[in-house]
Amino acid sequence: MPTEYQRWRVLWPLVPAMAMVMIDFTIVSISVTTIQRDLHLSATAAQWTVTAYALSTAAFIALGGRLGDIIGHKRIVAIGIVLFAGASTACGLTPDTGVAKPG
Numbered sequence: 001m002p003t004e005y006q007r008w009r010v011l012w013p014l015v016p017a018m019a020m021v022m023i024d025f026t027i028v029s030i031s032v033t034t035i036q037r038d039l040h041l042s043a044t045a046a047q048w049t050v051t052a053y054a055l056s057t058a059a060f061i062a063l064g065g066r067l068g069d070i071i072g073h074k075r076i077v078a079i080g081i082v083l084f085a086g087a088s089t090a091c092g093l094t095p096d097t098g099v100a101k102p103g
Contacts, residue, residue: 013077021057021061024057025053025054025057028049028050028053029050032046032049032050033046035049036049064076064080
């Protein structure tokens with residue numbers, strides 16, 4: 001039977017992870033008007049953008065949970081952090097030319 005500490009220990013990684021999910025959804029919700037304007041989307045298409053983001057997030061969370069059950073939760077978290085950092089770095093290093101040029 002797990003001790004009281006072992007039961008609550010799972011909250012330490014979950015709290016920041018759920019905070020990140022909530023921050024991500026807030027960012028998408030706030031920036032949807034800019035996305036709509038820049039991509040010349042209709043109101044319906046803009047809503048579908050937010051819906052697609054939510055569906056893909058849910059699908060990857062479910063996939064990560066299942067993969068964690070199969071190959072280990074710590075390993076999946078480490079892989080996820082590395083992929084997130086790599087993708088964030090790639091986005092940050094995108095040059096302001098061509099398609100990525102603002103305005």
